[in-house]
Structure formats: C-alpha cells, structure tokens
Amino acid sequence: MNKNSTGSHIPVLITEVIDLLQLQKGSSALDCTLGMAGHAQAMAQQVGPTGAIYGLEVDARNLELIAQVLKENPTIHPIHTNFEDIVTVGERIHKERGRLDAILMDLGLSSMHVDEAERGFSFLREGPLDMRFDQRQELTAGEIVNTYPVDSLIHIFKVYGDEPFAQRIAYNLVEYRKHSRFKNTRELAAFVSAVVASRNAYYHKRAFTDGIWPDKERDRFELWAQRRKRHPATRVFQALRIATNRELEVLESGLRGALEILSPGGRIAVISYHSHEDRLVKNIFKEGKLDKSLHLITKKPIIPTPEEVEENPRARSAKLRVAEKNQQN
Ligand SMILES: C[S@@+](CC[C@H](N)C(=O)[O-])C[C@H]1O[C@@H](n2cnc3c(N)ncnc32)[C@H](O)[C@@H]1O
The missing domain is CATH 1.10.150.170 (Putative methyltransferase TM0872, insert domain)
Structure with missing residues (x-):
C-alpha cells in the first residue's frame, strides 16, 4: 500500500502533485477534496509544523473515517463543506494565515464511496440509488x-x-x-x-x-x-x-473562486477523471493565461505512469493540470 493511503484509497499522481505545488516550510495550502487525506498528509509533511493545510470535504462520513489521521496530523484543519463555498473559506485562511500558497482539487469520489454498497455508487454492489456526496442534500x-x-x-x-x-x-x-x-x-x-x-x-x-x-x-x-x-x-x-452532485457546475464556480483566493505566486493543481472536467479546467486556465493572471506550469496534462496505473487502476483516467497565479494580479 502506498505510504499515504488510508484504507483502500491510494492518492493519485502524488509525487507529481507534491513536486509541482512547491510547498515550503510554513506554507499555507488548501486541499479542496480531502477524501482519505492521502494528498493532505503528504502536503502536511512538506509544510511542517509551522505550516497549515485546510481540507474541505463535503461528505461527513469521510471525515469520520479519517478521524484518527486528523488526530495524528494537527497541521490538517478539516472543514465540512462543499468547495463551492471556497471564497468564504479563503477569507478565513487569509485572516488566520495572511496568505494562501497552494490549492489542490482531486475531483470525483473516493474508493470508500465505491466500497460501501449503501452509498449507491457501485453497479457491482446492491444498494439504494443514492449517489449523494452530501447526505444533507x-x-x-x-x-x-x-x-x-x-x-x-x-x-x-x-x-x-x-x-x-x-x-x-x-x-x-x-x-x-x-x-x-x-x-x-x-x-x-x-x-x-x-x-x-x-x-x-x-x-x-x-x-x-x-x-x-x-x-x-x-x-x-x-x-x-x-x-x-x-x-x-x-x-x-x-x-x-x-x-x-452537480459536479460540473460546482467545479466551475469552485475553480473560479480558487483563482480569486490564491495568493500571487501561489500554485493550483487539479486532477480530473473525465473529459468534461478536464476541458473545463483547461478552458479556465487558458482564460487566465490570456488575461495574464495565470502562468501554465503544465502545457499538457500530466497522466500517471503505467506502473502507477498497475498499482492503482483508479488512476487510469487521471489528468493533472497545474498553474501559477501571476504576481501582478
Ligand atoms: C478523489 S477523492 C479525494 C482523495 C484525496 N485526494 C486523498 O488522497 O485521499 C475526492 C473527495 O472529494 C470529496 N468531494 C467531491 N466533491 C466535493 C466538493 N464539491 N466539495 C468538497 N468535497 C468534495 C468526495 O467526497 C471525496 O471524498
């Protein structure tokens, strides 16, 4: 099992994400899709005890599952909310930390969602036709x-x-x-x-x-x-x-909000798993390039190596795009 995996969820493209986000000791970062906190734990190691990782998760059940991980990683601050509310979260981060150096979005569902039949995500397990990330919906x-x-x-x-x-x-x-x-x-x-x-x-x-x-x-x-x-x-x-889960609408507003709250010089990484999501990310990053608010770190999306796909078949459709917010904005 990958060293940052929790339960059966293995974080996707983790080396590439950590490499490209360029977190420093003391940095503040936001993981918009905490899930099993695989990426968040690796990010926490990078920022050290003086840094902070804020982690958003819309599914209360996932937060319960990682209670122990959160206890052992006090630099990770979980917030039970949809990343649609990212601007409000950004205001809090800027108030508490003064800046926001990096943002990660690792879209879609976690392996735990598929494993638990009663959530209704899997066609291989009998469960109710539910599929909600957020049980309050x-x-x-x-x-x-x-x-x-x-x-x-x-x-x-x-x-x-x-x-x-x-x-x-x-x-x-x-x-x-x-x-x-x-x-x-x-x-x-x-x-x-x-x-x-x-x-x-x-x-x-x-x-x-x-x-x-x-x-x-x-x-x-x-x-x-x-x-x-x-x-x-x-x-x-x-x-x-x-x-x-209105995933495309939520992604569009979440991503636009993310670019607002990211500090100049900060980086954003998005991992998507299907073509519509990737197209949306590509177009929003392209708009940023054209109006000179963003510098594209990945000209083409990064995809997992065959070794990663063999170890973690869920990674097979993953695409990672990374951009940096320009200083003048
Ligand atoms: C692919 S998993 C993330 C896995 C995580 N990177 C890890 O390493 O464990 C996506 C997670 O984001 C959550 N999620 C999906 N859409 C969300 C949204 N709009 N706001 C907040 N969390 C969301 C899902 O419930 C799921 O737990």
Missing part, C-alpha cells in the same frame, strides 16, 4: 431515474456519461418505470445491460413497454455484463453521479 440518483423527463435523461447520459446509447436507454427507462420504480443499483445496472445488449425493438417492447421481464432474464443480462471488460452501466452510473 435532497436530490438522489433515484429521484433522477424515477422522475426526470426523457429529454433530461438523454442529456445527462449523453453529456455527463458520453453514453452512445443515451437515447435508447432513456426511452426504454421511461417505459420501464411506468410499471415499476427503479429500486436499487442492481436493478438499474441489469436494465441498462439489457438495453445495451439487445438491439431488438420487439424484445424491448415486451420487456420494458409491456412490463414482461422475468427475473431469469434479468439474471442472464447481469451475468453477461459482469463478464465484460467494461460493465455496460459504467457510463450511466458516472452520468447519474455527476448530475446528482
């Missing part, structure tokens, strides 16, 4: 699946999941739910697998429009899906998670 993935109109579902599957069968899945889903609500992750994963696997419109009509879908048929598609290299429900689950 009302909207769940179940609400989206069971109530959103067909056009919104197509948009979500297509835009947030790059799902090539977005229309077919959305139309059949709306037919299916006329007979029964989607109750759990397993039922949704089997349904998506069946829609993707069978191009036969007659099959779809019987199974989903007429509501005749025997359990043994569901089991057959479940088995078929599990044997595939990539589960056919992967994209739909990713899309629903992004929609449930």
Whole structure:
C-alpha cells in the first residue's frame, strides 16, 4: 500500500502533485477534496509544523473515517463543506494565515464511496440509488431515474456519461418505470445491460413497454455484463453521479473562486477523471493565461505512469493540470 493511503484509497499522481505545488516550510495550502487525506498528509509533511493545510470535504462520513489521521496530523484543519463555498473559506485562511500558497482539487469520489454498497455508487454492489456526496442534500440518483423527463435523461447520459446509447436507454427507462420504480443499483445496472445488449425493438417492447421481464432474464443480462471488460452501466452510473452532485457546475464556480483566493505566486493543481472536467479546467486556465493572471506550469496534462496505473487502476483516467497565479494580479 502506498505510504499515504488510508484504507483502500491510494492518492493519485502524488509525487507529481507534491513536486509541482512547491510547498515550503510554513506554507499555507488548501486541499479542496480531502477524501482519505492521502494528498493532505503528504502536503502536511512538506509544510511542517509551522505550516497549515485546510481540507474541505463535503461528505461527513469521510471525515469520520479519517478521524484518527486528523488526530495524528494537527497541521490538517478539516472543514465540512462543499468547495463551492471556497471564497468564504479563503477569507478565513487569509485572516488566520495572511496568505494562501497552494490549492489542490482531486475531483470525483473516493474508493470508500465505491466500497460501501449503501452509498449507491457501485453497479457491482446492491444498494439504494443514492449517489449523494452530501447526505444533507435532497436530490438522489433515484429521484433522477424515477422522475426526470426523457429529454433530461438523454442529456445527462449523453453529456455527463458520453453514453452512445443515451437515447435508447432513456426511452426504454421511461417505459420501464411506468410499471415499476427503479429500486436499487442492481436493478438499474441489469436494465441498462439489457438495453445495451439487445438491439431488438420487439424484445424491448415486451420487456420494458409491456412490463414482461422475468427475473431469469434479468439474471442472464447481469451475468453477461459482469463478464465484460467494461460493465455496460459504467457510463450511466458516472452520468447519474455527476448530475446528482452537480459536479460540473460546482467545479466551475469552485475553480473560479480558487483563482480569486490564491495568493500571487501561489500554485493550483487539479486532477480530473473525465473529459468534461478536464476541458473545463483547461478552458479556465487558458482564460487566465490570456488575461495574464495565470502562468501554465503544465502545457499538457500530466497522466500517471503505467506502473502507477498497475498499482492503482483508479488512476487510469487521471489528468493533472497545474498553474501559477501571476504576481501582478
Ligand atoms: C478523489 S477523492 C479525494 C482523495 C484525496 N485526494 C486523498 O488522497 O485521499 C475526492 C473527495 O472529494 C470529496 N468531494 C467531491 N466533491 C466535493 C466538493 N464539491 N466539495 C468538497 N468535497 C468534495 C468526495 O467526497 C471525496 O471524498
């Protein structure tokens, strides 16, 4: 296990992040996505006892899981909030520390989210259709699946999941739910697998429009899906998670806020895991380059080495971009 990993979560691109953030003894930094505090612990080592790492985490359960780590690392100051509130957090940091030298965002979910079936993030484990990072929020993935109109579902599957069968899945889903609500992750994963696997419109009509879908048929598609290299429900689950947590909207406002609160000369590093996130980061950094408020440290995103991907398959889609805030701003 990587030396900074907690439980089964291994921090991604950690050497590159630490190298490029250039933290000094006594620096102040903000980790916007504390998770299992893998990156935060490595950052804490860099800044030493006179430095400070503020760590934001929207999921109270994750903060509970790292209670011991936080006890052992008093330089890490956890804050239970969404990084959408970054400007307020920045005001606090500037008041307490006078400057903010570095910001990290390591987007998406932690391995703990996937491991705990009851959070509803995994298509391989039976759980409720929840997918909320923040349990205080009302909207769940179940609400989206069971109530959103067909056009919104197509948009979500297509835009947030790059799902090539977005229309077919959305139309059949709306037919299916006329007979029964989607109750759990397993039922949704089997349904998506069946829609993707069978191009036969007659099959779809019987199974989903007429509501005749025997359990043994569901089991057959479940088995078929599990044997595939990539589960056919992967994209739909990713899309629903992004929609449930408004991840792209939150990233855009969080990133713009981060660039406001970062001190001149300070660096920001963002690790993203899918193309829409990366494009958003790339464009916002590019705007900063054009108006001369930012200097791009990474011209192209840094990706993990094959060795890192072998040790931690979750890292395979990671892209790291780093920028420095110019002095004149
Ligand atoms: C990929 S994990 C971070 C892992 C962390 N870097 C580590 O090394 O352990 C992302 C974490 O950020 C949290 N998160 C996601 N979106 C967030 C947001 N908008 N505000 C605050 N935390 C968020 C998730 O709950 C998750 O724990």
